[in-house]
Amino acid sequence: MMNRIISIALALCLLLSMTACTGVSRDDRSEYTPTQEPSSSPNVSETEPADDTNGEEEDRYLKVFDPPIIYTTVLAPPAGDVLPEGQTIEDNLRSRMFTRQTGLKPKVIWSASGEAFTEKMNMTIASGDIPDYFQVNYQQFEALVKADLLADLTDAYNQIAHPDIKAIYESADNADIKAVSKGGRIYGIPKADGLGNMNPVLWVRKDWIDKLDAEEPKCIADIAKLAEAFMKGDPDGNNVDDTDGLLIMPNYDSANPGIGSVSDIFTNYGATPNQWRVQEDGKVIYGSLMPQAVEALELLNGWYEQGLIPKDFASWKEETYKQKVTSGQAGLLFGMWWLSWSYMTDTVINDPSAEWTAYALPKESEGNYIGGAPNPASSNIGVVSKEYKDPSVFIYALNNTYNAMQQPGYGAEMEEAAVVSNNYTPMTIFPLSANAIFDCSVLAYRYANGEITRDQVVELTPDLSQKEYNLMIADCAKVVADAESSYDHMDDWSNSMGYTIGMMAMYNANVEFVRSDYSGITPTMERRKTFLDKLELDAYTKMIMGDTGGKSIQEYFDEFVAQYLDQGGQDITNEVQEVVNALR
Ligand SMILES: [Ca+2]
Numbered sequence: 001m002m003n004r005i006i007s008i009a010l011a012l013c014l015l016l017s018m019t020a021c022t023g024v025s026r027d028d029r030s031e032y033t034p035t036q037e038p039s040s041s042p043n044v045s046e047t048e049p050a051d052d053t054n055g056e057e058e059d060r061y062l063k064v065f066d067p068p069i070i071y072t073t074v075l076a077p078p079a080g081d082v083l084p085e086g087q088t089i090e091d092n093l094r095s096r097m098f099t100r101q102t103g104l105k106p107k108v109i110w111s112a113s114g115e116a117f118t119e120k121m122n123m124t125i126a127s128g129d130i131p132d133y134f135q136v137n138y139q140q141f142e143a144l145v146k147a148d149l150l151a152d153l154t155d156a157y158n159q160i161a162h163p164d165i166k167a168i169y170e171s172a173d174n175a176d177i178k179a180v181s182k183g184g185r186i187y188g189i190p191k192a193d194g195l196g197n198m199n200p201v202l203w204v205r206k207d208w209i210d211k212l213d214a215e216e217p218k219c220i221a222d223i224a225k226l227a228e229a230f231m232k233g234d235p236d237g238n239n240v241d242d243t244d245g246l247l248i249m250p251n252y253d254s255a256n257p258g259i260g261s262v263s264d265i266f267t268n269y270g271a272t273p274n275q276w277r278v279q280e281d282g283k284v285i286y287g288s289l290m291p292q293a294v295e296a297l298e299l300l301n302g303w304y305e306q307g308l309i310p311k312d313f314a315s316w317k318e319e320t321y322k323q324k325v326t327s328g329q330a331g332l333l334f335g336m337w338w339l340s341w342s343y344m345t346d347t348v349i350n351d352p353s354a355e356w357t358a359y360a361l362p363k364e365s366e367g368n369y370i371g372g373a374p375n376p377a378s379s380n381i382g383v384v385s386k387e388y389k390d391p392s393v394f395i396y397a398l399n400n401t402y403n404a405m406q407q408p409g410y411g412a413e414m415e416e417a418a419v420v421s422n423n424y425t426p427m428t429i430f431p432l433s434a435n436a437i438f439d440c441s442v443l444a445y446r447y448a449n450g451e452i453t454r455d456q457v458v459e460l461t462p463d464l465s466q467k468e469y470n471l472m473i474a475d476c477a478k479v480v481a482d483a484e485s486s487y488d489h490m491d492d493w494s495n496s497m498g499y500t501i502g503m504m505a506m507y508n509a510n511v512e513f514v515r516s517d518y519s520g521i522t523p524t525m526e527r528r529k530t531f532l533d534k535l536e537l538d539a540y541t542k543m544i545m546g547d548t549g550g551k552s553i554q555e556y557f558d559e560f561v562a563q564y565l566d567q568g569g570q571d572i573t574n575e576v577q578e579v580v581n582a583l584r
Contacts, residue, residue, distance in 0.1 A: 061162045061399045065103030069393055071132040073106045074121070077423050079113040084419060093417040094424040101404045102397040106426040125149070132388045135428065141180065141188055141381045142521050150187045151384040156392035157186050162399040164465040168192055171433040172376070179377035179519060189398055190377035191429050194437035195513055198336055199360075199371040200261045201505050203344065205331025206355040208235035218365040220265055221299070223332070227308040230332050244330040245308035248300075249321055250541045254287060254372030255516055259335050260321050262300065267370045267514055268363040269296040273540075275372065275516035276576055284518065284577050286569065288536050289561045298553050300544045314541045326350055337437075337502030341494045348487055358502045360509035369509035375519035380428055397427055405430070406468050433463050440470045441503035448477035448500060473499050522575035528568030535564060 075089060083092055089108050099105050109131055112120045124130055125143050136144065144150050157177075169177050169192055180188035202223065209216060209226070212233040217226050227245030229235075235243055249260025253274040257263040266273050270292030278284050303309050310316075324330045326346035335343060337358070347354045360369040382398070384391040404410060422428065433439075443460055446452045452460065457474045461467045476495035480486040486493050521529075539560040542548060548556040565573070 061160065061396075062403055063103075063396045064101070064400060065393065065396075068099055068103050068105040070105045070107050071388070071393075072109050073131045073134050073426060074124070075106075075108050075111045075424060075426070076113055076117040077111055078421050081113075081421055081423075083424075087420065089424065092424050093420045094422065095426055097413065097417050098401065098426045102400045102427075104393060104397050104426070130385050133382065133384050133394050133427075135380050135382050138179070138375070138378055138381065138519070139521060141377075141383065144383060145182050145187055149386055151386050151388055151391040152185050152187065153189065153384065153391055153395065154186045156395045157189075160392050160395040160399070162402065164463075165398060165402055165431055167463075168431045168433045168465075171435065175376035179375070180381055187383065188377070189382035189394065189429055191380035192431040192433075193374060194432040195373060195434050196337065196371060196437055196503060196506050196511065197432075198257055198374055199506060199511075200257050200259070200264055200334035200336060201502055202359045202361060203333050203335055203339060203502070204357050204359060205230075205235065206357040207353060208331045209357075210355075211235055211237070217359055217361055220268060220361045220363055223361065224303055224306070224308055227303065227332055228306070230330075231308065235331065236328055242329065244310055244324060245332060246303065247321060247324060247330045247333040248309055248313055249316055249318070249334075250314045250537065252288070252537070252540050254514070255375050255519075256378060257372065259318055259339065260316075261334060263372055264334075264360075264370070265300065266293055266296045267372045268361070268367075269293070269299075271296060272372060272514055272516070273536075275375075275514065276518035277514075278517045278580055282581075284573060284580050286564075286573060287516075288540075289564060289569070294554055294557050297540065297543045297557065301546050301553055304544050305546060309544070314545065322346075328354065337506070338498050340497035340502055344497055345490060345494045348493075349490070352487055356497065356501065358505040360506040360511060362509060369506060369511045371506065371511050371513050373513040373515035375516050378519070382427060382429055394427075398429055401427055401429070402431065402465070406465050408468060410468065411472050433466070436463065436466055437499075437503055438507050439463070440466065440473050441499040441507060443470050444474040444477040444496070445500040445504055447474040448481035448496070454478075518576050518580060520579065522572055522579075524568050524571040524575055528572065532564060532568055532572075535560075535567065
């Protein structure tokens with residue numbers, strides 16, 4: 001196993017040459033730039049240096065209420081979930097942990113799952129009768145601000161938010177804080193995600209590559225050869241033609257990709273579906289309409305016509321996708337680095353001879369990998385009702401839940417609570433520095449390979465608050481590297497795979513991130529975006545499937561663009577342009 005980790009990463013580290021992928025054109029690639037926000041910048045106070053926080057200072061940030069303060073909220077448990085006996089939606093392992101950490105006790109006024117939750121939330125917002133604290137998506141946040149239902153959190157944030165937490169938001173240029181600010185005031189507590197968290201890397205069955213003596217892919221175009229080998233070479237050795245080529249899902253969104261998304265093929269070809277981009281001439285363009293998308297669509301259509309992509313992929317749900325992989329029917333798929341905890345683990349449980357590796361493939365073998373970055377504050381925005389007497393209690397809760405994550409023994413406590421879904425956790429902000437996942441992966445990898453000691457993992461962790469977590473991951477990677485049979489330690493194996501294989505694939509490919517230049521919601525978007533999203537999804541899927549009524553991809557794409565603009569897209573573009581111009 002150790003040899004496997006070393007050889008895979010070394011192979012990725014070595015600069016790749018002699019491939020079919022030539023003709024680098026970097027001009028259409030965009031560097032990672034901080035997001036420009038529609039609202040004016042908030043009045044955020046300077047972060048105090050962490051050294052100034054002595055014991056007394058720490059106490060100031062970590063107030064735990066005793067007796068607990070009861071507040072109202074809403075939750076979204078998984079559909080059909082049954083809690084262990086003796087536990088309820090308000091009193092379970094997750095809520096008890098939260099109350100212990102914060103001195104806050106949730107009173108759940110309603111709950112619903114999946115789409116029913118979204119519907120009920122929208123009705124609640126429309127009624128104006130909202131809970132004390134709850135978590136919303138960006139669209140709901142905008143509606144709440146517009147209806148003037150939210151508490152102003154600016155002073156509480158400036159005075160009470162822990163310097164470590166402010167530093168995390170600052171690591172992404174405060175983009176998330178700016179996204180939840182209106183007129184210079186902060187109205188939400190945003191989740192800040194680590195970069196790379198949602199990028200679909202290419203997971204590949206390494207044992208199949210070895211068995212078929214197939215070539216490792218070095219650029220996106222190489223995927224075709226591998227898909228063909230996996231389809232036709234009988235990699236599972238049962239003498240039956242029963243394995244798939246490349247698995248994909250109908251998701252092209254570079255700001256919010258899902259499992260199976262081919263969004264990073266588009267970003268590497270120079271288009272950014274569902275991101276707004278300011279071009280060199282200052283004009284904004286919607287990324288799904290960018291002409292560079294045509295080449296990526298033609299490539300995918302070619303693969304589809306050759307049968308390398310399953311014919312019925314457009315109708316798949318995630319269950320289908322996962323089942324194909326874990327049952328050993330497919331060994332080539334797009335998915336986030338954290339798929340190791342489910343897909344990869346389940347595969348090796350079903351078939352101990354399975355081995356996985358991951359790639360982040362650029363358009364040209366010499367080029368960097370371009371990853372789509374999420375819009376700031378795109379999920380889990382904590383908000384407080386304007387009617388609530390003291391919103392600062394939720395900033396203390398943020399400090400305390402974050403502080404708890406840094407304590408020794410947190411991992412064991414979490415493991416115990418994990419029998420209850422995280423959806424019952426009353427506050428799930430868990431902010432993460434922009435580079436936290438990359439930093440953690442590199443340290444774990446270096447420790448596992450004997451380049452640094454365990455103490456050095458701690459010394460080299462740049463973020464004070466990340467030390468405990470990085471050490472835990474590094475230990476997992478080390479156990480896996482040293483164990484003769486790493487599959488005897490599946491939890492450690494899952495952790496190690498995610499960080500040292502999935503995330504390191506992106507790191508070794510010199511990932512550059514592209515982020516939308518606008519992430520707000522305009523008036524026409526409110527009315528037309530749902531319709532336009534469907535138009536876009538259908539058009540992209542039809543082009544990949546060649547269902548274009550005899551038209552070429554280019555002709556069909558041009559018609560799609562014209563229709564999109566005509567059906568509201570042009571009005572939206574004008575509105576976004578206006579906001580972007582106002583910021584220039
Ligand atoms: Ca077979």
